[in-house]
Every structure is written in structure tokens, then in C-alpha cells.
Amino acid sequence: MSANPIQPVAQSGTYGPGGQALPGRTPTRAIVLWLFVAVLFDLLPWHDMRGIPDLVSLAVLFWAIHESRRVNVGSAFFLGLLMDAANGVLIGQHALAYSVLAYGGIVLSRRVLGFGLWAQAVHVVLLLLLNQILLLILGMAAGGTFPGWSYFIGCLSAAALWPVLSLLHQLGEQAREHPTTPH
Amino acid sequence: MQANSPPLFVRGPSPLVRLLFFGTFAIVLMVFDARFGYMGPLRQGLLWLSYPLQRIAGAPADLFHSVSGFLVNQTRLQQDNASLREDKLRAARDLLVLEAIRADNERLRALLGARERANPGAVVAQILYTGRDPFTRKVIIDKGSQAAVAPGQPVIDADGLIGQVTRVHPLVAEVTLVLDKEQSIPVQVLRNGLRAVAFGSGDGSTMELRYMAMNAEIVVGDELTTSGIDGVFPAGLPVARVTHIDRDSAVQFARVLCAPKGGPGKGAELLVLTTAQTAPAAYPEEAAPVRSARARGARNARRAPEATSP
Numbered sequence: 483m484s485a486n487p488i489q490p491v492a493q494s495g496t497y498g499p500g501g502q503a504l505p506g507r508t509p510t511r512a513i514v515l516w517l518f519v520a521v522l523f524d525l526l527p528w529h530d531m532r533g534i535p536d537l538v539s540l541a542v543l544f545w546a547i548h549e550s551r552r553v554n555v556g557s558a559f560f561l562g563l564l565m566d567a568a569n570g571v572l573i574g575q576h577a578l579a580y581s582v583l584a585y586g587g588i589v590l591s592r593r594v595l596g597f598g599l600w601a602q603a604v605h606v607v608l609l610l611l612l613n614q615i616l617l618l619i620l621g622m623a624a625g626g627t628f629p630g631w632s633y634f635i636g637c638l639s640a641a642a643l644w645p646v647l648s649l650l651h652q653l654g655e656q657a658r659e660h661p662t663t664p665h
Numbered sequence: 666m667q668a669n670s671p672p673l674f675v676r677g678p679s680p681l682v683r684l685l686f687f688g689t690f691a692i693v694l695m696v697f698d699a700r701f702g703y704m705g706p707l708r709q710g711l712l713w714l715s716y717p718l719q720r721i722a723g724a725p726a727d728l729f730h731s732v733s734g735f736l737v738n739q740t741r742l743q744q745d746n747a748s749l750r751e752d753k754l755r756a757a758r759d760l761l762v763l764e765a766i767r768a769d770n771e772r773l774r775a776l777l778g779a780r781e782r783a784n785p786g787a788v789v790a791q792i793l794y795t796g797r798d799p800f801t802r803k804v805i806i807d808k809g810s811q812a813a814v815a816p817g818q819p820v821i822d823a824d825g826l827i828g829q830v831t832r833v834h835p836l837v838a839e840v841t842l843v844l845d846k847e848q849s850i851p852v853q854v855l856r857n858g859l860r861a862v863a864f865g866s867g868d869g870s871t872m873e874l875r876y877m878a879m880n881a882e883i884v885v886g887d888e889l890t891t892s893g894i895d896g897v898f899p900a901g902l903p904v905a906r907v908t909h910i911d912r913d914s915a916v917q918f919a920r921v922l923c924a925p926k927g928g929p930g931k932g933a934e935l936l937v938l939t940t941a942q943t944a945p946a947a948y949p950e951e952a953a954p955v956r957s958a959r960a961r962g963a964r965n966a967r968r969a970p971e972a973t974s975p
Contacts (some may be wrong), residue, residue: 518718525715525722525794536797555683559691567711568719570805570832570839571798573704574694581691585684624699626800627846627867633799 508549512654517541517561525568532632535640538565539613542580543606544647546587547594558584575620583613599645606644610637712834719793719805719837730933788812788937790820793837802842802865804828806935809836817897819938825903825926826850826891827935840935843904843925844869852904853892857882860892863904863923872905874921879912881919889923899938903927 520541538561545553562577569576586609587594594605614637622628678686698704788808796803808814810833818830820840828842841848846867852874853860859882861874877883887907893900903926911920 521715521718522722524797525719526726550680554677555680555687559687562691563694563707564711564715565797567708568715568805569797570803571796571801572695573698573708574691577694578688578691581684581687585680588680620695621798621800624695624800625847626798629799630868 508651508655509658510552513545513549513553516545517557521561521564524565532630533635533639535636535643536610537640537643539580539583539610540606540640540643540647542584543587543609543613544644544651546584547591548651550588550591553584554588555581555584572620572624575617575624578620579613579616582616583609586612599648602648603641603644607637607641610640613637709834712837716836723793786939788814788939790814790838790935790937792933792935796839801847802828802845802869803831804840804842806838806840806937807836808937809834809838811835813939814838814937815939819891819898819902821902821936821938822927822934824928825905826898827925827927829897830937838937843872843927850898850904851892851895852889853900854883855888855890859883860894861889861921863889866922870924871908871922872925874907874923875918877919877921879914879917879919881921883907883910883919883921885910 517538520537523537542553542558542561546558558580559577562575562580563573565576565580566573590605590609594602597605611634614634618629618633677683694704694707790806790808790812793805793807796805806814806820814830814833816830816833820827820830826843828840828845828848830838831841832839842865843850843863844865844867846865848865850863851860852863861877861881861883863872863874866873874883874889885907889904889907891898891900891902891904905923905925907921907923909920909922911922913920
């Protein structure tokens with residue numbers, strides 16, 4: 483970790499010479515926990531969906547960018563299937579959109595992590611917007627109606643959470659690197 | 666780019682290969698689901714997985730409701746009690762009249778030789794969550810085929826019709842709301858018996874009556890109830906109130922907007938009417954004896970020569 487704790491460091495999947503994990507590697511249980519919390523959040527009984535971010539897509543993108551060797555297109559696909567069934571929509575709709583999203587995150591991972599947090603958030607807005615447009619196309623091809631422009635607010639609110647998630651992630655990394663610091 | 670780095674460590678297929686594989690798989694799943702409806706078992710399996718998650722996600726809200734219900738103050742409780750007692754008295758009067766009317770109705774129907782109207786059974790259900798899909802208006806309720814919920818059953822709350830059960834799993838069911846654009850309900854104007862079909866307008870808060878003649882006898886404020894001619898929704902459930910009528914001579918039909926009476930935003934408890942589907946059977950049952958009588962007649966006629974021949 484660098485001296486400045488705010489400046490993100492491109493360290494996705496740091497492996498030692500023998501292939502074993504260095505201390506900077508996020509434990510699997512943290513990844514699973516975040517994805518789990520995101521799924522729980524999406525299954526909350528909201529009264530009005532407008533402006534509520536799709537946290538699962540954000541979590542998929544987050545780990546695709548930060549841990550692009552472990553959270554791959556396949557995990558995104560299965561999360562998408564789960565969301566399809568839970569929301570009662572066409573099976574495969576979210577699966578396809580999340581797969582494309584994860585691919586985008588993996589491919590742009592190095593590039594995005596080189597930027598500051600707010601510039602990262604801009605990349606995230608664009609990727610999530612792509613995800614939503616894909617969902618919109620699939621939904622309308624399946625016979626849905628245009629849900630109105632407020633549908634796109636969700637990706638803005640999700641991207642606004644990006645710096646918060648990144649800071650939390652960095653705090654977690656620091657806590658693991660220096661176990662003596664209280665957390 | 667990762668693809669350019671030498672493959673020192675085993676990494677599996679490249680992201681692009683994975684994307685192509687899973688993307689194709691997703692498209693195949695979508696086609697099979699949309700065109701052939703083969704995805705029922707997969708959907709149910711995934712729902713078994715997500716059901717505990719749904720319960721966990723709903724737990725804080727449930728807890729909040731129970732705690733906030735525990736902490737209501739005394740005056741509020743007294744007020745509620747008083748108003749409830751008043752409501753009960755009023756309802757009791759209506760109930761007494763209803764008993765008399767029901768007896769009357771039975772007698773009159775017997776006189777007319779009409780079929781008795783079925784009194785539907787009901788299952789109380791709770792909304793687990795609203796569907797995230799912005800293209801449809803759906804809620805997921807916590808009762809499924811294990812509680813005798815079946816596709817097609819009407820769902821109501823205290824104020825009126827909410828929607829219809831469209832997909833059933835063992836423990837949960839999906840209810841398509843009356844606001845959904847695909848949902849249509851045969852209605853009747855309470856004031857004059859004018860029949861119409863109400864559709865969701867798709868904007869999330871209104872319904873519209875399509876194909877209403879320009880000079881149709883309907884005014885703002887008219888109450889709409891189910892007409893019961895579809896045989897799915899029992900007659901007489903409040904559906905909506907007319908809020909806006911646009912009689913523009915440039916278009917063929919009047920544009921009638923209405924606000925639904927019941928709504929999942931008002932409360933989490935719903936009633937699924939489980940044995941409401943009586944009327945669809947009525948037609949085949951009535952028609953069947955005629956046809957079979959005719960068939961029997963024909964058979965008899967055919968048999969008649971045989972009977973006379975020996």
C-alpha cells in the first residue's frame with residue numbers, strides 16, 4: 483500500500499512468485515459477503531424503484547475491476563440468473579447484461595484503477611449505463627414498455643456509491659496489512 | 666492487456682471466451698424461456714436458492730414493523746380502537762343487511778333457475794418484495810402452491826382489486842398488478858352498468874379504459890367494479906375510479922383514465938381469492954349436456970334401426 487491511503491493502487495490479484503497470495507489479496511469471504519449484501523439489498527421490498535441503485539450490478543462491476551482474476555464472467559452470469567428468477571423476468575436477461583458488465587470491468591480493470599476515485603466513478607457510470615441500456619433493449623424486445631427516463635437515475639446513484647465502496651475496501655486492505663491497527 | 670502477458674500461471678479461458686460462452690448461453694436461455702416456456706424447473710430451482718435470501722432481506726422491515734407497532738403510544742391506540750369499534754358497528758349493520766340480501770338473492774336465483782354465485786375462499790398473503798423489473802408491475806407474495814394459490818386467481822386488498830396471480834412456485838407467487846400494461850380486467854360502471862375493459866397504462870399509477878365510444882355514458886368520478894363476465898374475477902370487486910376523460914374528436918375512441926382503488930403501496934397484506942374460478946366451467950358444463958344429449962340422441966337414432974331390426 484502506498485503512503486497516501488486515498489490514492490488507489492492497481493493491485494488486483496497480487497501473487498507471489500510461488501503463486502501464493504500476498505497480504506494485499508482480498509479474502510474470498512469478503513467478496514462473497516459483499517455480493518451477498520448486494521443481493522439482499524436488491525430483494526428489499528421497495529415501494530418505488532426509481533433512483534434505487536442496482537447494487538448487484540455495482541458489486542459485480544466492483545469485484546470485476548478489483549479482483550478480475552477471481553470474479554469473472556461466470557460468477558456474474560450466475561448472479562444474473564438468480565436475479566432473473568427472483569424478479570420474475572425472462573431467464574437470461576440479467577445474466578447476459580451482468581456478463582457483459584463483468585467483461586467490461588475485467589477488460590478495463592487496469593485502466594480504471596489508474597484513475598482517482600471520482601474519475602473511476604465516471605467510468606462506472608458509463609459501464610452501468612451500458613448495462614442498463616442492454617437490459618432496456620432486452621426488456622423491450624421481450625414485450626415491455628419504456629419505463630421512463632427516471633430508469634437511468636439508478637446508475638448515477640450506484641456510481642455515487644463507488645467512492646464509498648472503494649474507501650471501505652481500502653480500509654479493509656489496510657486492516658489486513660497492519661493487524662495491530664484497531665478496526 | 667492481460668491477453669498480451671505471457672501465460673505464466675494457469676488462468677483458465679480468457680474473459681472474451683467466457684463472455685462469448687455465457688452470452689450465448691444466456692441468449693439460448695432467453696429464447697427457450699420466451700418462446701417455449703421450458704425454464705420452469707430452472708426458475709423454481711433458483712427460487713429455492715433465493716427464497717431464504719428474500720426472507721432475510723425482508724426481516725429488518727418485519728422487525729421494524731413489529732417494533733414500531735409495539736411502541737405506538739396510548740392515545741393513538743385509543744383512537745384506533747374507537748375508530749375500529751365504530752367501523753365494526755357500521756360493518757355489523759351492513760352484514761345484517763347482507764345476510765338478508767343474500768337470502769333474498771338465493772331465493773330469486775332459485776326462482777330464475779340461475780346458478781348460485783360461488784363464495785370464493787381466500788388466502789391471506791404478504792408482499793415479500795416488488796419486482797425490480799421496470800417493464801412490468803409485479804409483486805412477489807409469500808404464499809405459493811403449497812397454500813393452494815394457483816395462476817389466474819384474483820388478488821385483492823381492503824380497498825379493491827390489486828391484480829392477478831400469474832406465476833406460482835411452491836412457497837412464493839408472482840402477482841401482476843392491475844397497473845401492468847399486459848393486464849386487462851373486464852369492468853362495469855357501478856352507476857349504470859356500462860361494460861368496459863380496463864388496462865394498465867404502464868406509467869405505474871393509472872389505468873385506462875380502451876375502446877370506449879366517444880359518446881359513452883361515463884363521467885369523471887364513476888366507480889368501476891369487476892363485471893365478472895371473464896369468469897376469472899368475481900363480479901362486484903371495486904377496481905378503480907374514473908379521474909380523467911378526454912373526448913378528442915381527432916381520435917376514434919374516448920381516452921378514459923382511472924385511478925386504481927387497491928394498491929400494494931398502501932399495505933403489505935393481500936387476499937388471494939382461491940376458488941374464484943367458477944364461471945369458466947359454467948359454459949362447458951352447460952354446453953356439455955346439450956352436446957352429449959344431442960350425441961346421445963344421434964346414438965339412439967343410430968341404434969334405433971338396430972333395435973328395431975331384430
